Each structure stands twice: as structure tokens, then as C-alpha cells.
Amino acid sequence: MSDQSLIGRSLPRVEIREKLTGRAQYIADLYRPGMLHGALVGSPHPHARIVSYDVRAARAAPGVRCVLTGEDFGDHRMGAFIKDEHAIAKGKVRYVGEPVVAIAAETEAQARAAALLVEVRYEELPAILAPEDALAPGAAIIHEELASYFKVFEAVCGGNVCSSTELAEGDLERGWRESDLVVEHEYRTAPQAHVSLEPCGALAEVDAAGRVTLWSANQSVFRVQASVCESLGLPMSRLRCLTPRVGAGFGNKMEAHIQPIVVKLALAAGRPVKLVLSREEDFEIVRARHPFKVRVKTGVKKDGTFVARDVEVLADGGAYADDSPGVLGYSLLMARGPYRIPHTRCRGTLVYTNKLRFGAFRGFGNPQVSFGTETQIDEIAARLGIDPVAIRRKNALGPDDRWFGGQQLGSNGLAECIEVAERESKWKDRAQLAAAPGKRRALGFACTAHISGLLGTGAIVRLLEDGSVVLNTGAVDIGQGSDTILTQICADALKIPLDRVSIASPDTDGSPYNWGTTASRVTYTTGRAVFAAAREVERQIKTHAAELLECAEADLELRPGGVVGIKGVPGKELPFLAISARAHWRKGGPIIGTNSWVFDQPTVDPKRAVAVGLPFPQIGVYSFGALCVDVEIDETTGQIEVRRAWTVADVGRAINRGSVEGQLEGAFAQGLGFALVEEMVWNGPRLANPTLMDYKVPTSREVPYELHSYIVESPDPDGPFGAKGVGEIGINVVAAAIANAVAAATGVRLRQLPMTPERVLRGMLAAGASG
Amino acid sequence: MSARQTLVLRVNDTEHEVRAALHDTLLTVLRDQLQLTGAKRGCNHGVCGACTVLVDGRPVRACLTLAHTCRSAAITTIEGARGIADRLREAFEQAGAVQCGFCSSGMVLTASALLAARPAASVEEIRAGLSGNLCRCTGYRKIVDAVRAVAQGAER
Amino acid sequence: MSALKQLHFPQTPEEAARLLARGDDVRCIAGGASLVAMMNLDLVDPVELVSLAEVAELRGISATPDGGLRIGAMTRHRELEAEARLAGPLAVLREAAGKVANPPVRNMGTIGGVVALADPAADYPSALVAADAVVELASERGRRRVPAREFFLGLYTTALAPAEIVSAILLPPAAPGVGLYDKLARVAGDHAIVAVALSVTRRADAGIAVGRAIGGGAPTPVHDPKVDALLAQGRLSDAAAAQAGAALAAAADPTDDVRASAEYRRLAIPRMVARAVARARDELERAR
Ligand SMILES: Cc1cc2nc3c(=O)[nH]c(=O)nc-3n(C[C@H](O)[C@H](O)[C@H](O)COP(=O)(O)OP(=O)(O)OC[C@H]3O[C@@H](n4cnc5c(N)ncnc54)[C@H](O)[C@@H]3O)c2cc1C
Ligand code: FES
Numbered sequence A: 001m002s003d004q005s006l007i008g009r010s011l012p013r014v015e016i017r018e019k020l021t022g023r024a025q026y027i028a029d030l031y032r033p034g035m036l037h038g039a040l041v042g043s044p045h046p047h048a049r050i051v052s053y054d055v056r057a058a059r060a061a062p063g064v065r066c067v068l069t070g071e072d073f074g075d076h077r078m079g080a081f082i083k084d085e086h087a088i089a090k091g092k093v094r095y096v097g098e099p100v101v102a103i104a105a106e107t108e109a110q111a112r113a114a115a116l117l118v119e120v121r122y123e124e125l126p127a128i129l130a131p132e133d134a135l136a137p138g139a140a141i142i143h144e145e146l147a148s149y150f151k152v153f154e155a156v157c158g159g160n161v162c163s164s165t166e167l168a169e170g171d172l173e174r175g176w177r178e179s180d181l182v183v184e185h186e187y188r189t190a191p192q193a194h195v196s197l198e199p200c201g202a203l204a205e206v207d208a209a210g211r212v213t214l215w216s217a218n219q220s221v222f223r224v225q226a227s228v229c230e231s232l233g234l235p236m237s238r239l240r241c242l243t244p245r246v247g248a249g250f251g252n253k254m255e256a257h258i259q260p261i262v263v264k265l266a267l268a269a270g271r272p273v274k275l276v277l278s279r280e281e282d283f284e285i286v287r288a289r290h291p292f293k294v295r296v297k298t299g300v301k302k303d304g305t306f307v308a309r310d311v312e313v314l315a316d317g318g319a320y321a322d323d324s325p326g327v328l329g330y331s332l333l334m335a336r337g338p339y340r341i342p343h344t345r346c347r348g349t350l351v352y353t354n355k356l357r358f359g360a361f362r363g364f365g366n367p368q369v370s371f372g373t374e375t376q377i378d379e380i381a382a383r384l385g386i387d388p389v390a391i392r393r394k395n396a397l398g399p400d401d402r403w404f405g406g407q408q409l410g411s412n413g414l415a416e417c418i419e420v421a422e423r424e425s426k427w428k429d430r431a432q433l434a435a436a437p438g439k440r441r442a443l444g445f446a447c448t449a450h451i452s453g454l455l456g457t458g459a460i461v462r463l464l465e466d467g468s469v470v471l472n473t474g475a476v477d478i479g480q481g482s483d484t485i486l487t488q489i490c491a492d493a494l495k496i497p498l499d500r501v502s503i504a505s506p507d508t509d510g511s512p513y514n515w516g517t518t519a520s521r522v523t524y525t526t527g528r529a530v531f532a533a534a535r536e537v538e539r540q541i542k543t544h545a546a547e548l549l550e551c552a553e554a555d556l557e558l559r560p561g562g563v564v565g566i567k568g569v570p571g572k573e574l575p576f577l578a579i580s581a582r583a584h585w586r587k588g589g590p591i592i593g594t595n596s597w598v599f600d601q602p603t604v605d606p607k608r609a610v611a612v613g614l615p616f617p618q619i620g621v622y623s624f625g626a627l628c629v630d631v632e633i634d635e636t637t638g639q640i641e642v643r644r645a646w647t648v649a650d651v652g653r654a655i656n657r658g659s660v661e662g663q664l665e666g667a668f669a670q671g672l673g674f675a676l677v678e679e680m681v682w683n684g685p686r687l688a689n690p691t692l693m694d695y696k697v698p699t700s701r702e703v704p705y706e707l708h709s710y711i712v713e714s715p716d717p718d719g720p721f722g723a724k725g726v727g728e729i730g731i732n733v734v735a736a737a738i739a740n741a742v743a744a745a746t747g748v749r750l751r752q753l754p755m756t757p758e759r760v761l762r763g764m765l766a767a768g769a770s771g
Numbered sequence B: 001m002s003a004r005q006t007l008v009l010r011v012n013d014t015e016h017e018v019r020a021a022l023h024d025t026l027l028t029v030l031r032d033q034l035q036l037t038g039a040k041r042g043c044n045h046g047v048c049g050a051c052t053v054l055v056d057g058r059p060v061r062a063c064l065t066l067a068h069t070c071r072s073a074a075i076t077t078i079e080g081a082r083g084i085a086d087r088l089r090e091a092f093e094q095a096g097a098v099q100c101g102f103c104s105s106g107m108v109l110t111a112s113a114l115l116a117a118r119p120a121a122s123v124e125e126i127r128a129g130l131s132g133n134l135c136r137c138t139g140y141r142k143i144v145d146a147v148r149a150v151a152q153g154a155e156r
Numbered sequence C: 001m002s003a004l005k006q007l008h009f010p011q012t013p014e015e016a017a018r019l020l021a022r023g024d025d026v027r028c029i030a031g032g033a034s035l036v037a038m039m040n041l042d043l044v045d046p047v048e049l050v051s052l053a054e055v056a057e058l059r060g061i062s063a064t065p066d067g068g069l070r071i072g073a074m075t076r077h078r079e080l081e082a083e084a085r086l087a088g089p090l091a092v093l094r095e096a097a098g099k100v101a102n103p104p105v106r107n108m109g110t111i112g113g114v115v116a117l118a119d120p121a122a123d124y125p126s127a128l129v130a131a132d133a134v135v136e137l138a139s140e141r142g143r144r145r146v147p148a149r150e151f152f153l154g155l156y157t158t159a160l161a162p163a164e165i166v167s168a169i170l171l172p173p174a175a176p177g178v179g180l181y182d183k184l185a186r187v188a189g190d191h192a193i194v195a196v197a198l199s200v201t202r203r204a205d206a207g208i209a210v211g212r213a214i215g216g217g218a219p220t221p222v223h224d225p226k227v228d229a230l231l232a233q234g235r236l237s238d239a240a241a242a243q244a245g246a247a248l249a250a251a252a253d254p255t256d257d258v259r260a261s262a263e264y265r266r267l268a269i270p271r272m273v274a275r276a277v278a279r280a281r282d283e284l285e286r287a288r
């Protein structure tokens, strides 16, 4: 690595000025000539048959140009795993708020006013609001046609069961026999809203030939394209998807939200249509994190060696499958944690209910199961009188171990993560921590792992006539910084300054396929494609240079600043400009490097593990992490305050240190909300807190300022410069670590989230830990 | 619909004549009529802070301010904020305090008013001062660091 | 769609009151922090609005002839939070002001707006009751005064008559003593789950006098003079505090909402009262 290397530095975001001057454009900031505004009518019922629509008054209302009901949509269904969802409710509604009618009018106010004039007649059906009720004999069926839906994997489903999955290794019965201590408990997590600060929105425009251009807040222009076309029966070539800046996505913008409806409105109205959801609608109709009920049973030897683990998950999927089968499967894959447990079985059931669909959310099921598994480890440690860090270290997966299911680990920095968190938090001196009067205080610890990977990716690197470069990947930068990181990788690979590389905005017409900004994957997968595409450009440059400088390609090297020259011969060199001009005008053709690949290492080794209903055959490579928190509990109220935190992640190689820290810190804050305050509350079938007044997320007061992030680098053999993903790992065990600290401080073991003052105080009173 | 009425708004030191309904919020008018889209609508309810603008130098919620009540006020949006705001921009860039950027306009404006009142604000004062501006991306640490860096510059 | 047709900018309280008398659909607007939020959600739809922004008399904090303070209705939370004269037992109001919402909303919201709205979860009502403040009301008929302890009648219901505005809040002269406001909320800037307002005055004659009230989660500030007397006679002892806490929890009839359950509030009230009383006692000791 030379001094000028761009890798590993905290370079500012390439788009930062735009964002700090108010000039960055998000979906709501786009305006097109002649643009109409959309509005939605939501279902008042959780489960009902749609009998009839009366939209005459709405059609006649001032400014209204178009009113669409389910009858205007064909019988096409979309879904990432199970194609069970129409673009708009058709025949039936399955949750309160589900869009049933869409309107386009000259102004937003007119569209919203007209929405109030729509009359829909329903025949109510029994509503299923709890997963247990979905499984009860004789329960109303939410998707009668489930059996006939197209599924992208071998789904084990039926009745209200959307998907069930099992993954097992070893011999559980033997495991229990060999255990000296078995601990078993049930854990519950709450539904969490993404609350990306920007609500979802879309803007569609149809050209004279009927081809549609769609801008939207999204995490993948390609998933948007696929979903819209699937749900409207459009050929994919008829739809072009673009993205403005995105006001963050945490899984909520990965699959479609209102894009199909907005496209249909634009097609029907023959004018551009924009629809940006209100915050309330964003809460009610997009998606959220699944509430999980997790039963965890762990068997250990007296010396703390983990022997057996049995996990059973019941996940509420809400009204549509969305990404849920993936979330369930992934949570089970994570339920053994980053430990050796020879006999493990994890089973899960995902059910349909008459609530908002639950789907992808940073962590993808890992925070839910980890709350159970990582707190249970502390319970075991306490029962055995072993230090919580020591017991984790003892059982931690080593570099030669395999992940649950049998996948080999290319790199594993877990031991170092544990060491850093232990050292930096002064874990060993924790007995000396002083609590303020009226408070209890303790440290809590937890470990985690997460994948980065999944599915197809490509990159195109073009050398322009003047020797500068345009990089095009189709990966949406949702704020996490991938535009900068990918630019760094490209510039570094070609040894040119950062500002000589521009990154193209994702465009389904011009960008190579990119599955999406999700699964902590962009740095790892797209970064790798960028690196390979840049290498291809380098190869072509060298072919030209070898001819021009009359030497062998192998004797050439790239020099800083966009120059290729003969190794060891300082004067013998050519600028990229000369090479590119030649390629463009005289010989060889424009220099374009491309690469595309798909992650293809199998998740399950059938010789080692049994998997049923697992929706992803290949998933990714593993990052590791450890977290320590310093928690203070108010004895009067039971309120928890996190005073300090040390979050550590093995990211293989940090391409941009500042961005890695930013991911760890942001994930911590979101995990803090999940742990302490965030809970979507349903009052019967209706969401009781769909506003930011009633649904609270942490502010700068709750997230500790002493939030220290540390980077461990155990390079992945296949990652770009060794990098692995970091987007999600920081959220996984925040709740568990806090719960462990609460238990250490008060003796109260909380097994339900969020850890409200109420739950803590009740626990303390029951335990006699507070007067 | 209530009729639109003419209104002169002084925004970023320039007087603009706009026609706005009486119930139109300052946020709507800035965005839809003056194309100043730096102020964002994150909640329309006063909670998130993405719509923050300065009215007579103080941060307010543009989503909770009726445009017609600003007839004698000086309004500053992120597009026109200078001085401390420029120092903050520099510091936000250095600290890596921006991810998606949706909160950034509000953060910079709120912080600039905070520092105008308390040039050497402490970390605790900054945490309290920014507590009405939600950021879902950063965990706040780097934002507080950026503001603190400017405050430390003022201490010297 | 909004029905709003007129926006008035009166210059005096009486003129404002006269404009309000034009009809039921006429409302006044102070900081707008609550009213515009309600308009955005279509919860209210006024036809005319009377802005109090240009009524000079409603602005500012001044001393009254009896040595007390007069706080104009348009005084912002930000100003109260920084008001040094809100000291001793009156500090309860300063502390409450500093805990309302968040800094930008504190630049907008006014004490008159909070008092007139009487949101059960608001912070001032209990502080004003504890401090034994008086609400001054203005109408075409003139001015009248209603003690805060009689002003808050129920959920969003007050002694404010139609076509009447809150013109000022009057506070008694500051005496030696302490005031404190303990607010429990889910996160900074949220409304209270439970708040305890306590104002303790040391008097030559009666030893100490106590005013306190519980806010957050009950329809009106929970206050009972007998409990004040009990605390005063018990000289803020732990035993008196425990008795007071139990009595208040019983009287509170708290609500169940997304912030917390009623049961939790009943549990937290006596504990927070006990803590507030102990703190007040410590501060009084220290001030001796
Ligand atoms: C995000 C957010 C968080 C909040 N958190 C809190 C909190 O934690 N604690 C808290 O106490 N409050 C909180 N509030 C409310 C805040 O304090 C409001 O500012 C206040 O309730 C209303 O004050 P205003 O001056 O803005 O009144 P407006 O919104 O202008 O008016 C409110 C109501 O009072 C009437 N009114 C106003 N002034 C008068 C007057 N002088 N005479 C008669 N009627 C009048 C209006 O007609 C209207 O009905 C919060 C508000 C927001 C937006
Ligand atoms: S949009 Fe104004 S505070 Fe959220």
C-alpha cells in the first residue's frame, strides 16, 4: 500500500456539499412539468371482502384527474419470495390502511380531499391479529389461494403459515444427555418501525410511446423495476427506474412500497404523478420489523462448554410475505450465534396476520433471536459462576470452524473483537464502577456475527476520452456511503485521484444489475465487482501501452495520477489521456471494464446439516462483532440510561474508516431504540401510534456521546481489499447487551422488549431490588 | 379551498412575493413556491426537525408555522445560511456527520443558532440543543463532534 | 381542505377578544406549535384565526407591584427557561419550561398557548398549580383572574370562556424556598409519563408551605391542599412524603396510553413524589 492509497481513509462523502447546502434532491424535491399529485384511500378494516366501490363523488371533485380501484388493476401479484401481493387491494383487504383506491389530482390537497369522498363497501371477515390465533384450528384464512401462489423457493406453507423453516446439525438428544445444565426461556421482541427520516414516495412519468420513467425512494432500482412490472403485468423493458438521493433506508425501501400504484396512476392519467406518503401513512402501509416470540434452550457442561441448543421462533409476518421468509430463515441461521454448539436445531414458523406486512429491517431477524440467545448466555454464565466474557471466548468460533449449516469461514476476527471490547471497556475493573445516588450501574456484554453478500452484482468502469473515469454499478447509496466507497475502490485500483472518478446514478436503462443496498452487501459484492472491472480497464490500458511503449504488458505498472509506465524506467510512461484517445479514435475501441458475479458459496453443507424450507441457498461471508455497554438504571422509575458503549466489528478491511464508524454508531442508536423505547402498538386492528409524537426514536440525549467504535480487520480472501460488510452488524446485540447490564446491576432478567421503565421497575420490585 | 393571498416573505435576504393560502405552512411555501427544498418534510408535526428554518435568527418548525404569520420576519433557509453555518458545513464534512443528509439542513441551522447564542457550547449543551432534530442514520456522535469542533474553534 | 378565510393581527387583548367573538370557528393562534399541528392533521378547521403575535401587551415578563411576576401570555418557553427571576419556589416553572418539548419548539410555543390548550400531558399546568399561580383572562368585558388551581377543569377543558383569551400568568412574590420539576418521559422532548411539580416556601410564620402537583397521564394536574398541609406539617419527612405519594397516586386516576400504562403511573407517582420531596428537603437544608 502506497502513501497515496485511498483505502482505509476517512474521506468525506463525494456528495457531501450537496447535502449540506440543501441542494441534494430527494423524491419529494422532484417536480415535473404538468405533474399531478397522488393520494390513497386506506382500508378501515383489517380483513374484509371488497363488495363495491363508489368513486363518483371523488371523480367529480375539483382538480381530480384520475381515480383507480382494484378493479382497474389486473390479477398480477408480486413478492420477493412468495408472490402474494397485488399492487393495490383487489377483492380483499388484509390490514387496516391497505390502499384500496388511488387518486391523482392537480394538487396534493385536492387529491387528499377527494380521497375522503370515496365510498367502499366491505363485507367484514374475522380478523387475525396474533400469530397464535393464526395457527388456531378453524382460524379464518388470510390467503385462500396460498397454495397456487408462485414461490421462488420450496416453501413449506399452508393455512395461515406463510413459511416454516428448519436447520439442524448434530444430535439434539445426545446434546441434552451430555449437558450438565440446561436453561430454557421464551423471549419476545416488539415490532419496530424503520422511521427513515424521509417518508417513502414515488414519481412516475410516461413518454409519448407509453414507456414509463419512475423515480422513487428505494434501495434497489432493480427490485423496484421487477416488482412494479410483476404487479402490473408490464414487460420490464417498458419501465425505467431511477433514484434521487434517498433519505435513508433500513430495509423499508428495499421491496416495493407505492411505486406500482404511482406508475399505474401515471399511465392512467397520462401525466406525471407524484405521491409522497405522510409520516402516518409511512408508519401504516410500508413495512416494519417482525415481532418475534423465541424459545431458546441451551445445554452446557459445568465448565461452560456449549453442547446443545434448540430454538423455536414464531414470527408475525403480517398480511403479506414480503421479505419475511428470508428474515425467518436468516434468523434461524443466526440463532446459534458465533459459537461452537455441536448439537443445534432451529425451527421457525412465519404466519400471516391481519396487520401491516413485516419485512426487512437492518439485522434481518438477527436482533430478535440474538436478544434471546445472547441474554441466555449470560444467564448460563451466572448460573455456572463464569465470567460472561470468558464463557463467550471459550465457545467462540475460531478461524477453522464452520458456521451453523456448514459454510466455511474465510476470515474470522471474533477473538480480537472480544478482546478489544473487553479491554476498552475496562471490563475486568467493572466492580469499581460507581453509580450515582439512586441509581444502579453495570456493564453488559454480547457478541454477534452477520453476513454480507447475496445475489447478483455488476460494475462498469469507463475510461473517458480525457482519461477520467465514470463508474456505474446500479447500487443505490441510501446514505450509508457506498458512492464514496465504490469511488475509492475504483480510484485506488487505477491509482487516480478520487475526483477523477464520477459515479453514475443508478438507472435500470444504463446501470449493470445490482440486487440492492441490503444485506450489508454493497461494499463486499459491488466493491468486488468494481475492483475487477477496474482491473479490466487496467488490462486494456496496458495492452495499448505495451504497443505504444514497445514492451511486454507484464513490464508495465500503473503510476499515481493516471499514468502507465514501464517498471523501473521512470521516463517511459503515458498518461491515460493518450491511451484513451487512441482507443476512442484509432485502435481497439473505447476502454470499458465490466464485471459481474453472483455470490455462490453454499450456505448448507448437506453432509453436516439438514435444512428444510430455507429460502436462500447461498448467502454470504461473515463479519463478527462484540459490544459492551455501561448502563445506569434509575431505582425510582426503572428508566434505563446507556452511559457509554464500545462497539467493535471485524469488517475485514475498512475501506472508509469514518463510514464504518458511522454505520456502527447509527446501528447502535437504532438498536438502542429497539431495546428501550420503540414499539408499534396495535389497538385492536389499528396502529395506535403512527406518528412521531407517539412513536419515539432516540434523540441526541439518549444515544450516549461516549459511543466508541472500533474496527478489527481480518481480511476476507474474496472481499475488495479484504473488506466485508458492516451495515447491520452493529444493531444485533444492543438489546441483549443492555439486558445483560440490567441483570448485572439489578438481578432482574428481562425477556421482553422494549425494556420500558415499567418492565424494569416491576422486575426490580418483584426481585426486591428496589425499595 | 381558502383563497390565496399575496404575501411578501423575506427569505435569505431577498423579498419574494408569493401567493399562499392562509393555511399554507411556511414549509409548503418555501418548497412548492420558492423551490427552496432544503427544508424537508419528515413528519409535518413538529417532531423531527427536518423542516427547521431560522426565523429572525431562531430555529423554528417550518411545518408548524403559517406562512402568513411570517410577514414581518427574516427567514433563513439552509440555502442561504452563511457565517457559522459555513463553519459547521466544513466541520460536518470533516467529522463525517452526514449520512443520508435528510436531517442535515435542520441540524446545521439548529446548531448555527445554538452556537450564535453560546459560541463555546459544551458537549452536553450541544446534545440538549440538538435533541429536537432527529437523525436516524448517524447515532448523533459525529454530529455532536462536528458542532463541538466549531465551538472549540470559538474557544481558542 | 382548509376552511380558513381570514387571519387577523390585533394590537390589544381586547381587540383580540372582540375578533374571537365573531363566531365559534374563530380561534386564536399564539406560537402555532399545537394549533398548526392539529390543522395539518385535519383535527381542527378554523374559519378565522386571530394571531396574538402583534399584541405588545402579551409579551415579556415584568414585576408586579406586590413583588410578584407577570408573565405575558405570548412569552415563549425559551424565555421562561432562561428567566433568572423564576427562583426559589418559582423555579418549578423555570425547570418545567426547560423540559417542554425540544429547543426549536420552545422557540415557538407560548405559556398562554399551553395554558389555554390544557393538554393533559403538558408541563406547565402542574407547575403553575404547584406555584399557586393565577391566570389572567381578557375579554371585551374586561379582565378577570382565576387561580391555576381552579383553572384546569378537565381534558382540554379550562375556565376560559368563549371569546376570552389568556392574557397573563401571575406569580406570587418569590420567597425563600425551592421549586423543582421532575419529568419522566420516554425520550427527551416527549410529553411526560409522570411529572412531579413541587414548590416549597419557607415562611416565618408557618414553617414551610408546600405546593405540588402531578402532571402527565391524568386529565388535570393532581393536587390536594390537604396533602400539601400534610407535607408541610411533616416538614417534608420521608414518612410524610410516603403518605402524600400514596394519597396522590390514589387521587390521580391516571390514563393508559402509548407512553405507559395506568398501573405503571400509579406505581411511579409515589416513588417520584418521595424523591422530589427528599430533594427539596436536601436543598432547603443546604440553603439554610
Ligand atoms: C413536537 C412537540 C412537542 C411538544 N412537547 C411538549 C411537552 O413536552 N410539554 C408541553 O407542555 N408541551 C409540549 N408541546 C406543546 C407546546 O408546548 C405548544 O407550544 C403549546 O401546547 C401550545 O403553545 P402555542 O403557543 O404554540 O399555542 P397554539 O398552538 O398557537 O395554540 C394552542 C391552542 O391554544 C389557543 N391559544 C393560544 N394562545 C392563547 C391565548 N393566549 N388565549 C387563549 N387561547 C389561546 C389556540 O387557539 C389553540 O387552540 C409540544 C409541541 C410539539 C409540536
Ligand atoms: S417536518 Fe417539521 S418537524 Fe418534522
Ligand code: FES
Pocket (backbone or CB within 6 Å): A197, A247, A248, A479, B097, B098, B099, B100, B101, B102, B103, B104, B134, B135, B136, B137, B138
Ligand atoms: S443523516 Fe440520515 S437522518 Fe441524519
